[in-house]
Amino acid sequence: MARPSPAGGKRARGEREPLRELKGKSEASHVPDLDKLIHERMRLAIVSALAATDTLGFNELKDLIGATDGNLSVHARKLEDAGYVVCAKRFEGRVPKTEFRLTSAGRRALERYVDHMEALIRAVRDR
Amino acid sequence: MPVPIHAKAEDNLRFIRETMERAGSFTAVSGWGQVTIGGTALLAAWLAAAAGTSDRWLALWLGEAAVAVAIAMATTTWKTRDHKVPIVSGPARKFALSFVPPMVAGALLTLVLVSRGEFALLPGTWMVLYGAAVVSAGTFSVRIVPFMGACFMICGAVVLLLPQLGNIMMAVAFGGLHLAFGAAIARRHGG
Numbered sequence: 489m490a491r492p493s494p495a496g497g498k499r500a501r502g503e504r505e506p507l508r509e510l511k512g513k514s515e516a517s518h519v520p521d522l523d524k525l526i527h528e529r530m531r532l533a534i535v536s537a538l539a540a541t542d543t544l545g546f547n548e549l550k551d552l553i554g555a556t557d558g559n560l561s562v563h564a565r566k567l568e569d570a571g572y573v574v575c576a577k578r579f580e581g582r583v584p585k586t587e588f589r590l591t592s593a594g595r596r597a598l599e600r601y602v603d604h605m606e607a608l609i610r611a612v613r614d615r
Numbered sequence: 616m617p618v619p620i621h622a623k624a625e626d627n628l629r630f631i632r633e634t635m636e637r638a639g640s641f642t643a644v645s646g647w648g649q650v651t652i653g654g655t656a657l658l659a660a661w662l663a664a665a666a667g668t669s670d671r672w673l674a675l676w677l678g679e680a681a682v683a684v685a686i687a688m689a690t691t692t693w694k695t696r697d698h699k700v701p702i703v704s705g706p707a708r709k710f711a712l713s714f715v716p717p718m719v720a721g722a723l724l725t726l727v728l729v730s731r732g733e734f735a736l737l738p739g740t741w742m743v744l745y746g747a748a749v750v751s752a753g754t755f756s757v758r759i760v761p762f763m764g765a766c767f768m769i770c771g772a773v774v775l776l777l778p779q780l781g782n783i784m785m786a787v788a789f790g791g792l793h794l795a796f797g798a799a800i801a802r803r804h805g806g
Binding site: 527529532533536537538539540541542543544545547548552553587598601602604605606608609611612613 | 619620621625627628631634635636642757804
């Protein structure tokens, strides 16, 4: 079954689009494309939290970022579809456990996003 | 008034840093550190069983406490460094501030009980107060940490009711619980 695409658009892997706000300005050419998939706050929180630890369980991640069950499921699925996060399901006795881990693609995406934010700040300061 | 784009970028970077700090501190408790502490506690329990006098028994366990603190601090520092998270962050401070008061209470009660010669009450007091420290500090960590604290409190309650089990329960709690929970934390939470 086809899954909904990340962020509601057609781009599923590494969604990016030019940063329109800076177009036409002198430093715009130095600012990389914005990854809109992790620009959304909840998804940025998921990726950032997983970047600081190896794995986090569903409830741990939920508590950490202050999400609801449904919210976390939806946003984690979008990140999973994009290959940024892997989700492992297992049973502890009869209790199902879900664990999330950041992929190397997800880590690179976060690094690119941080670079992007730093480039934006530099672009404005250097003007 | 619209927020300038560089201010938004700075806010996003701050958000990432704070989330990473929170997550890093969240799992900063080193599982391998706990396993090591469990091992040294089992050794201390074995030596303490043959200590002969209460003073020697006390000295052995106070020595073990000092070793455990050093191991915990070193392994937590290594783990946070591995995860590139600053050890002195907001969540880490909250963890420390929640952990320290029950430990200070434990130190004061130790002084009082030792001065009155009530050595048999020490194991239960230590377990209950260490457990309370772990439960309260563990609210800022992964769920397994407060659960471990609750197990210490249960062991403490048992040994307060049955003080003759003191040294055996010290081995079970400070040795066994640290080994078991440490291994689980190491396996599931990155070392």
